[in-house]
Amino acid sequence: MRAFDSIGSTTAEAVAAAAAGDAGGIWFVATEQTAGRGRRGRVWVHTPGNLAATLLIVPDADPALAATLGFVAGVAIGVALDRVLPAGTVKVGLDGAEGLDGRSRVALKWPNDVLADGAKLVGIALEATKLGDGRHAIAIGIGVNIVAAPTDLPYPATSLAELGVTRSAQDVFEALSDAWVEIFRLWDDGRGIGDVLKRWRESAAGIGAPVAVNQDGAIVRGIFETIDDAGRLIVRANDDSRIAITAGDVHFGATASARS
Numbered sequence: 001m002r003a004f005d006s007i008g009s010t011t012a013e014a015v016a017a018a019a020a021g022d023a024g025g026i027w028f029v030a031t032e033q034t035a036g037r038g039r040r041g042r043v044w045v046h047t048p049g050n051l052a053a054t055l056l057i058v059p060d061a062d063p064a065l066a067a068t069l070g071f072v073a074g075v076a077i078g079v080a081l082d083r084v085l086p087a088g089t090v091k092v093g094l095d096g097a098e099g100l101d102g103r104s105r106v107a108l109k110w111p112n113d114v115l116a117d118g119a120k121l122v123g124i125a126l127e128a129t130k131l132g133d134g135r136h137a138i139a140i141g142i143g144v145n146i147v148a149a150p151t152d153l154p155y156p157a158t159s160l161a162e163l164g165v166t167r168s169a170q171d172v173f174e175a176l177s178d179a180w181v182e183i184f185r186l187w188d189d190g191r192g193i194g195d196v197l198k199r200w201r202e203s204a205a206g207i208g209a210p211v212a213v214n215q216d217g218a219i220v221r222g223i224f225e226t227i228d229d230a231g232r233l234i235v236r237a238n239d240d241s242r243i244a245i246t247a248g249d250v251h252f253g254a255t256a257s258a259r260s
């Protein structure tokens, strides 16, 4: 692990290390992050005390499979939260969870968010760097709101502190790095993606409900049917056709109704 008191972005640091020939398999963790990077070019605001961690890996899998590592991260966070939150409040990412049953306060949101009580608790963003030998280094950046969540976002966000949980970023990181090892082993260089996605689906928010997906301004509406074996979100449109979505911002609920 490379730990920093203050850094611009743990993901930027990991990407630079990959470009400089770092073999990967290493976590970059910061107490303070001053230029956090979110998905789709957004800023990730980091309050000191929150967890900012990026894992750099160079997987033996083709780039399309490597892109599914975000699901590995989501499931691993679910397993980690199950170990740090009070017993029985999380069922995400666990084998045999057989779907959320209303008792879990935590759920996974496609593509790469983790929600608690319906608000964003964790953000995950992957960045790929092509190496000289043709392989891709993947920086898996994970931000967990431990002590505070930003209040000026266009969606609700929360923190462990708001949930009444007093665990430190160090506690969560230790649980996460252990859980990552387990779920990455399950992923098995992409061969086990079916098992990972099974766990992910069982923990997913909003399956079967109305959804609207914003793809850079183009809105796809319908019913969130499932996640397919490539990790794409499948929307059933009004005319019963299926639309497979690879990227976008998901909104749930009545305002996302297929008929609105």
Ligand SMILES: O=C(O)CCCC[C@@H]1SC[C@@H]2NC(=O)N[C@@H]21
Pocket (backbone or CB within 6 Å): 008, 009, 010, 011, 012, 035, 036, 037, 038, 039, 040, 042, 044, 051, 052, 053, 054, 113, 122, 123, 124, 125, 140, 141, 142, 143, 144
């Ligand atoms: O937009 C998102 O939801 C993803 C946010 C990812 C934030 C994490 S914090 C650790 C790592 N370093 C960064 O600069 N970004 C990721």
